[in-house]
Amino acid sequence: MAIDLVAVAQETDGMSEATETAQADQDETKQLGVVYVTARKRxxxxxxxxxxxxxxxxxxxxxxxxxNLTEISSAIPELRISENTIGYGGNLTMRGISSATNTASVDQAVTVNIDGVPVSYAGVIKLGQFDLGQVEVLKGPQALFFGKNATGGIVxxxxxxxxxELDYRLRGEYEFEAEQYAGEAYISGPLSEGVKGRLAVxxxxxxxxxxxxxxxPSVFPGAVPPKNDKxxxxxxxxxxxxxxIEPSSDFTIKFTGGYSDTETEGNYLQSQRIFCPYGQAQGPFGYPGQDCKLNNVTTQADMPGSWANFxxxxxxxxxxxxKTKQxxxxxxxxxxxxxxISFNSITGFYNVNLDASDHVSNGAIPFVGFATSIEKTTYSQEFRLSNDASNRFNWxxxxxxxxxxxxxxxxxxVGVLGPKADFRITGDTVSPFVQVGFDLTDKLTxxxxxxxxxxxxxxxxxTGQxxxxxxREKSFYNWSPEATLSYALTSNANVYVAYKEAYKSGGFQTEHVAIPSALSSGALVNNAFDExxxxxxEIGAKAYMLDQTLRVSAAAYHFEYSDLQLSSFDSELVANIIRNVGAATTEGVELxxxxxxxxxEGFWINGAVAYNDATYDEYTPSCYNGQTAALGCDIANDTTDLAGKHLPRAPKWxxxxxxxxxxxxxxxxxxxVNAGLQYSDEYEGNSDAIPNSKDDGYVSLDAGxxxxxxxxxWELALIGRNLSDEYxxxxxxxxPVTGSATRLSDIAATVNRGRQVMLRLTYHP
Known part of the structure; x- marks a missing residue:
C-alpha cells in the first residue's frame, strides 16, 4: 500500500522560492500521512x-x-482475536459477530485476507504476521468485493x-516474562531490470x-505432574x-509466499478453571488446592505414556x-x-498441516484426551475487469x-475407551459479482x-462403515446486494449511507466424541448446519481537519442476523455443538x-471509542448444569430462552x-516514547451466557x-505490553464431568497472555 504525505497549498506572498519550498516541507511534516486502502479493490x-x-x-x-493478529486486534476496540485451547482453533469477533469456536472445519465470520487471498480457517491466526506493509480492518458485513462472504468483517x-534500492534490516528481541528469544531479518531490492525481490525470515x-x-502423585493419587512447570x-x-516483475508500465506481476513451522508444548495450558461454585475444583480431574482464578496459573497435567497404546x-x-505447518x-x-480498462488476476494457494495431542480434563488427572491430524488445502482464483474509477460512470x-x-x-x-473417526469435507465455490458507480452530481455518488x-x-x-x-452433500445459493450513497462535503470530508447483505455458507461439524460414538451405536446423525x-x-462520516493535522471518522450501524452459526460446549458429551441461532441484532456507534x-513537532496521538449492543433475538440452547426452573430452565424441554442476552465476546463499550x-x-x-491504553467493558465468555463465565472487563496499558x-x-527499544498484567x-x-442437573459446573476459560516486557535491538543501515 502506498502511504504518502499530501501537502496543502498555501498563500506565501513575499517569500522567496527557496523559503516557500522550505516552509512547505516543514508544514508537510506536521500533516498526517494519507493512508491508501483497497477496501473496494481499488x-x-x-x-x-x-x-x-x-x-x-x-x-x-x-x-x-x-x-501477531492477537496483539494487532487489541488496538481496534470492535475487533477481538485470540487463540483457543485446541491448537488449530481461534476466535475472530467483529462487532460481536463470531463463529463456532474450537471447531476447525467451520468458516469464520471474520475472514483474514492475505495479499488478496481470503482464508476463512481460524488457525490462520497462528500464521505469524511480520514484515507487513499495512493492516486494514473492514468492519461489518463485507460481501460485494470479497470472494468468501464475511458476515462479520475482513482483516x-x-x-x-x-x-x-537495496535495503536490509537485522533485529533481535528478548521478552523477559516468557524467556522468549527472537531473531528477524529481511533483504530487499532490485534483482535485474524490471525485477525486484524481498526475503524476510x-x-x-x-x-x-x-x-x-x-x-x-504422593499428595494427590493419579496426578501426572508436567515435565515442565512453565x-x-x-x-x-x-x-x-x-x-x-514489471515487464512494462502496463503490466505488473507480483508473487508473494509465506511459510510457518510452529511447535508448541501444551494446548490446554492456556485454559484454566476460573470459577469453582463450591469453593474447590469438582470432578475426578481437579484437586482441592486447585487455583480457580483468572490469572497466569493453570493446572494441566501431562498425559500417561500408556495412551500411546491407543x-x-x-x-x-x-x-x-x-505441530503446525502453514x-x-x-x-x-x-x-x-x-x-x-484494466484486468486483475489473483491466484491463491493455502495449506495447513497440523498434528496435536492433549487432554481436556482441566486438572491434575488426565482422563479425556485426544490426538488429531488435520490437513486443509484451498485453491482460489479471482478475475476482475474494471474501467478507470475517475469516470463519471465506473464499473x-x-x-x-x-x-x-x-x-x-x-x-x-475417555477413561479406557478409544473411539476414532475420520472426516473428509470438500467444497467448491463459484461466485461472480458486478459493481457500478455513478456520479449523480459533482458531490453525490x-x-x-x-x-x-x-x-x-x-x-x-x-472408511465406509x-x-x-x-x-453426504449440502448446497447453498445466495444473492448479496449492496447499495451506497456518498456525498463529498469538501475535498477532504465525506458522508455516506450504505445498505448491505451478506452470507456465509453452512457446512458440517466434526467433533472428537459425539459424532463417532453416535455413529458407532448405529444412530442417524445430522451434523450439518445451515448458512x-x-x-x-451503516451511516458514516470521514474528514481531514485543521489543515490536515486531524483525521476523524464516525459510523453508526444496525445489522440483523439470521441463523447465526455459534457453538456451545456440552460438558456431558465433551463436545462443541454447532447451532444456528435463530436471530440476532448488532447495532452501535463508533468514533x-x-x-x-x-x-x-514529533508528536501524534490516535484513539477510538466504540459502543456495541449485540444481542440474541431468538436462541434457545440447552440448560446449563444446575439451572433450575427458577433460573429460567424449561425443564420439560431442557431449554433456556436467551432472547435479549448479549452475544459472546461483545462488550458494550x-x-x-x-x-x-x-x-x-x-x-x-x-x-x-510511546504509550497505549485499551479498555473493555464486561462481556459474555460463551454463547450460552452461563453464570460466572463472563469477563468483568479490563484496562490494559502499553508503553515503550x-x-x-x-x-x-540502529535502534534500541524497551517495549512493554499489558503492563497492568490483566488477564x-x-x-x-x-x-467436563463437573456439575449435574442439580449442581453447577466449574467454569474454565482460555486466557490471553499477561504482561510482556521486551528488549529489541534493530540494525537498519
Missing part, C-alpha cells in the same frame, strides 16, 4: 471509502511491537513490497508465560518472500504438543488493457472460484452491486481519530488510545522507549 484514500475501516500502517505496528494483511523460541501447578513452550520459524500419536513421554502462495497480475466485473479440501483423523480417549454465490460441500465419515447414517445471513445499514498537532513523541537527546541521538542515532541506522477471557465453558 487504491483509494481511506477517507473517500464509504466503509467503516481502520488502517494501521507498518510504522505503528512496528513501534508498538505488535507481532486484510498486505505484505511489505520489494524496494527500488524470523525465528522465535519461548519457554512460556504460564505457571503450571500440578501436585505430586508453558506453553513454543518454537517457531517464519519465512516470507515476494517478487515484483494411538501412536499420543506422546510416549506424555508431553502434550501441537504455507500461502499468491500470484497477483495487473494488466492495463487500455487507458480506461467492475469479477469472478471468484475456490476449491477446498479438509481432512481430519481423530482419536479420543451512487455505488451498488450484487454478488451471487453457489457453494457445494460434501463429507465422508469413516457409516454409509447412510449422515448427510448464515446478514442485512442492515476514531488521529491527530498530529502542528505546534508540537471499548476504548483504545495510543500516542508517541519523538525528540532529540543530543547532537548524535534521538529518542521515542527507544533511542536511536540520527540516521536511524481476560477468550472463550469459556463448563468443565
Amino acid at each position: 487504491e483509494e484514500r481511506e477517507i473517500d471509502v464509504p466503509v467503516a475501516i481502520s488502517a494501521m500502517p507498518a510504522v505503528e505496528i512496528d513501534q508498538r511491537g505488535l507481532t 486484510s494483511l498486505s505484505s511489505a513490497l520489494p524496494t527500488d 524470523k525465528y522465535t523460541d519461548s519457554k512460556g508465560w504460564l505457571e503450571n501447578v500440578v501436585p505430586d 508453558g506453553p513452550a513454543t518454537e517457531e520459524f517464519l519465512a516470507k518472500g515476494s517478487l515484483l 494411538d501412536p500419536r499420543y506422546p510416549s513421554d506424555g508431553v502434550p504438543y501441537t 504455507s500461502i502462495l499468491v500470484s497477483d497480475i495487473d494488466y492495463q488493457i487500455s487507458d480506461d 467492475m466485473l469479477g469472478l471468484f472460484l475456490q476449491d477446498d479440501e479438509y481432512t481430519e483423523n481423530q482419536s479420543t480417549v 451512487f455505488t451498488g452491486g450484487v454478488r451471487y454465490t453457489e457453494e457445494t460441500k460434501q463429507q465422508h465419515i469413516g 457409516f454409509e447412510g447414517q449422515y448427510p 448464515e445471513k446478514a442485512e442492515g445499514y 476514531d481519530f488521529e491527530y498530529r498537532p502542528a505546534a508540537l 471499548g476504548v483504545t488510545l495510543s500516542g508517541a513523541y519523538e525528540g532529540s537527546l543530543s547532537s548524535a541521538l534521538d529518542y521515542r 522507549f527507544a533511542i536511536m542515532d540520527k540516521e536511524q541506522v 481476560w477471557i477468550a472463550s469459556s465453558y463448563q468443565v
